[in-house]
Amino acid sequence: MESMVSTGLIGLSVGTQYALISIGFTLIFGIMGVVNFAHGGFYILGGYIAFSLTHSLGLPYVAAVVVSMSATAVLGYVIEILFVERYVADHMATMLITLGIYQIMSTGITLGYGAEPAEFRFPVSGSLRGPGFFIPYANLVVFVVCTIVIAGIYYLIFKTRYGIALRAMADDGPVARAQGIPPAKMFPMAFGIATGLAGLTGALVTPILALEPHGGEAVVTKAFIVVILGGLGSVTGAMVSAFLVGLIEAYSSVYLGGSKGALFLFVVVVLILLVRPQGLFGTVDRKA
Amino acid sequence: MTPNRHRDFKLDICSVVLILPLLVAPLLTESPLLDSLSFQIAIGVSATLAVYIMLRMGLLSFTVPAFMAFGAYAAAMLAKGGTTNLLLLMAISFLVPALIAVPLGAMVLRLKGIYFIFITFVFNEILQLIIFETPTLTGGSDGISGVPPATLFSLDLAGRAGIVLVPVVVCAAAMLCTLLVTQRFRAEFTSIEENETLAESLGVAIWKYRTIGFVASAGVAGLAGFALANMLATAHPSSFASWSVINFIAYAFIGGRGTMLGVVAGSALLIVMNSIFSSYAQLSAGMNGVLLLVVMIAAPGGLVGTCVRLYGAAKTRVNGALTAHVQEERA
Numbered sequence: 001m002e003s004m005v006s007t008g009l010i011g012l013s014v015g016t017q018y019a020l021i022s023i024g025f026t027l028i029f030g031i032m033g034v035v036n037f038a039h040g041g042f043y044i045l046g047g048y049i050a051f052s053l054t055h056s057l058g059l060p061y062v063a064a065v066v067v068s069m070s071a072t073a074v075l076g077y078v079i080e081i082l083f084v085e086r087y088v089a090d091h092m093a094t095m096l097i098t099l100g101i102y103q104i105m106s107t108g109i110t111l112g113y114g115a116e117p118a119e120f121r122f123p124v125s126g127s128l129r130g131p132g133f134f135i136p137y138a139n140l141v142v143f144v145v146c147t148i149v150i151a152g153i154y155y156l157i158f159k160t161r162y163g164i165a166l167r168a169m170a171d172d173g174p175v176a177r178a179q180g181i182p183p184a185k186m187f188p189m190a191f192g193i194a195t196g197l198a199g200l201t202g203a204l205v206t207p208i209l210a211l212e213p214h215g216g217e218a219v220v221t222k223a224f225i226v227v228i229l230g231g232l233g234s235v236t237g238a239m240v241s242a243f244l245v246g247l248i249e250a251y252s253s254v255y256l257g258g259s260k261g262a263l264f265l266f267v268v269v270v271l272i273l274l275v276r277p278q279g280l281f282g283t284v285d286r287k288a
Numbered sequence: 289m290t291p292n293r294h295r296d297f298k299l300d301i302c303s304v305v306l307i308l309p310l311l312v313a314p315l316l317t318e319s320p321l322l323d324s325l326s327f328q329i330a331i332g333v334s335a336t337l338a339v340y341i342m343l344r345m346g347l348l349s350f351t352v353p354a355f356m357a358f359g360a361y362a363a364a365m366l367a368k369g370g371t372t373n374l375l376l377l378m379a380i381s382f383l384v385p386a387l388i389a390v391p392l393g394a395m396v397l398r399l400k401g402i403y404f405i406f407i408t409f410v411f412n413e414i415l416q417l418i419i420f421e422t423p424t425l426t427g428g429s430d431g432i433s434g435v436p437p438a439t440l441f442s443l444d445l446a447g448r449a450g451i452v453l454v455p456v457v458v459c460a461a462a463m464l465c466t467l468l469v470t471q472r473f474r475a476e477f478t479s480i481e482e483n484e485t486l487a488e489s490l491g492v493a494i495w496k497y498r499t500i501g502f503v504a505s506a507g508v509a510g511l512a513g514f515a516l517a518n519m520l521a522t523a524h525p526s527s528f529a530s531w532s533v534i535n536f537i538a539y540a541f542i543g544g545r546g547t548m549l550g551v552v553a554g555s556a557l558l559i560v561m562n563s564i565f566s567s568y569a570q571l572s573a574g575m576n577g578v579l580l581l582v583v584m585i586a587a588p589g590g591l592v593g594t595c596v597r598l599y600g601a602a603k604t605r606v607n608g609a610l611t612a613h614v615q616e617e618r619a
Binding site: 224 | 575
C-alpha cells in the first residue's frame with residue numbers, strides 16, 4: 001500500500017514536470033501553428049545554465065533557476081524574431097528551422113560541456129516520510145514549484161488581457177488582427193514564455209534526472225506524447241494528459257517494468273490518435 | 289511530357305548516373321576513405337529516398353528508421369539462417385517493411401500534417417521498445433550480431449570491395465524503385481501535394497496513391513536498413529534510433545526535396561563534409577543544423593532547386609535580351 005501511494009505521488013510529481021514542458025510546446029503550436037523541435041534544446045540549455053551558475057559562479061540554486069528561465073525566455077524571444085517570425089505560415093519550414101536550431105544548440109552544449117552527462121545534483125536530499133507514503137524532497141520541491149508556475153500560466157492565459165489576446169490569436173488569427181492584436185508582438189512573447197518554461201523545467205528537473213547534451217530529444221518525445229493525448233494546442237488538455245502520463249509511467253514502471261510501461265503508454269497514445277486524432281481535449285482547429 | 293516533367297526526369301536520371309561510378313570505385317582504388325564515403329553515401333541516399341517519396345506527396349514521414357529496422361532484421365534473420373544470396377536478401381528487406389506498411393498505412397494515412405508526423409515518430413519509439421522486449425527474436429538490446437555477408441551466386445562479397453559494393457547495388461535498386469514510383473505516379477503525387485481536396489474532387493483516389501507511396505517508401509527504407517546491417521554485420525537497435533531520421537530529412541531538404549538529384553547532392557555534400565571534419569565528429573549535427581537553417585531561410589528549394597531556379601531565371605533573361613536584340617535589328 002505504501003508503495004502504491006508513494007508511486008502515485010512520484011507520478012504526480014513527474015506529471016507536473018511534463019505539464020510544464022508540454023504547456024510551452026502546445027502553447028506555441030496553439031497560437032502560432034509552429035511545432036517547436038527546439039523545445040528540448042531550451043530545456044537542456046536551462047539545465048546547463050543553472051549548472052554553470054551554481055557550480056562555476058557559486059550562485060544559490062534558486063537564483064540560478066530564475067536566471068535560467070529568464071535567459072531561455074530571452075533567447076527564445078530573439079530566435080522567434082530572427083528565424084521563425086517570417087515563416088510562421090509555413091508549418092514545414094518552421095519545423096525544419098527549429099530542428100536546425102535544436103541541432104545547433106545541442107552541438108554548442110556538447111562543445112561547451114562535453115558529451116558526458118554533467119554532475120548536477122539537487123541541493124536538497126532526503127525524503128519526506130509519512131503514514132503510508134514517502135516522497136523524495138527533490139520531487140516534492142519540483143512538484144510545488146511546477147504547480148505554482150502552472151497556476152500562474154493558467155492565470156496568464158485565461159484571466160489577463162494578454163492571455164485573452166493570445167487565445168484570440170489561436171482561435172482566429174485574421175479576426176484577432178482585425179481587432180488590433182499585433183502578431184508581431186504576441187508571437188515572440190508567446191515563444192519566449194514557452195521557451196522560458198522549458199528552461200525553468202530543465203533547471204528544476206535535470207538535477208533529479210540527468211543533464212546531458214542530447215537529453216532534449218527524450219523531452220520532446222515526451223512532449224509529443226502529452227500533447228497528442230491532450231489535444232494539440234490545448235493547454236488544459238496538456239495539463240490533464242501530463243498528469244495521466246506521469247501516473248501511467250510511474251505505476252507501469254513499478255508494476256510492469258520500465259520498457260513494458262513505456263510501450264503500453266505509446267500504444268495507448270496511438271490508439272487514441274487513431275480514434276480521436278484531435279486528442280482528448282483538442283478541437284479540430286488549433287486552440288490555446 | 290510537360291517541360292517541367294521532362295526537366296525533373298532528366299535530373300532524376302542524372303542522380304542515378306552520378307551513383308554509378310561508386311560501383312566501380314572499389315575495384316579501381318583501395319582507398320579506405322573512398323570506401324567509407326561510398327557506402328555511407330549509398331546508405332544515406334537509400335534512406336533519404338524513403339523520405340523523398342513521401343515528400344513528393346507533401347508528407348513528412350518519420351517512420352524511416354523503423355522500416356530500416358524491419359528490413360535489417362528480416363535480412364539478418366534470413367542470413368543467419370543460411371540464406372545469404374544478395375538478391376533474396378534485398379527482396380526480403382524490401383518486402384517485409386512494404387507488407388507491414390500496408391495495414392499501418394491504412395491506419396495512419398488518414399491523418400494529416402502534424403498528426404501524421406507525430407504518429408510516425410511515435411511508431412519508431414514503439415518499434416524500438418518492441419525490439420527491446422523481444423530478445424529471443426531480435427536479440428533485444430544486443431541486436432543480432434555476426435550476420436554473414438551477402439553472396440551473389442559464386443561471387444564472394446565478403447571482402448573489402450564486396451562490403452562497399454553491396455550498399456551501392458542496394459542504392460541503385462532503391463533509386464530505380466523510387467524513379468519508377470515517382471515518375472509513374474508523378475501527376476497524382478503532385479496533385480495530392482498541391483491541393484489534396486481539389487485532387488479528391490477531381491477523382492484522384494488519395495488513399496490509393498498515398499498507400500502506394502507509403503509502401504514504396506517503406507520498401508526503400510528496408511533496403512537501406514539491409515545495406516547498413518550487411519556493412520556492420522549487425523542489426524542493432526541503436527542503428528535505427530528515432531532521431532536518426534533527422535539526418536535523412538536534412539539531406540533531403542538541403543539538397544532539394546523536389547528531385548532525386550537533390551537527395552543525392554544533399555546526402556553526398558553532408559556526408560563528405562562530415563568526413564572532412566571527422567576529427568570534430570561532435571560538430572556534425574551542428575553543421576547539419578546550420579545548413580538546414582541557411583537553406584530554409586535563403587534557399588528553400590535546396591541546392592538543386594535553387595540552381596534550377598537560378599538557371600531558369602538566367603535563361604529567361606538571356607532569351608528576353610535576345611528577343612529584344614532581334615526586334616531592335618528588325619526595327
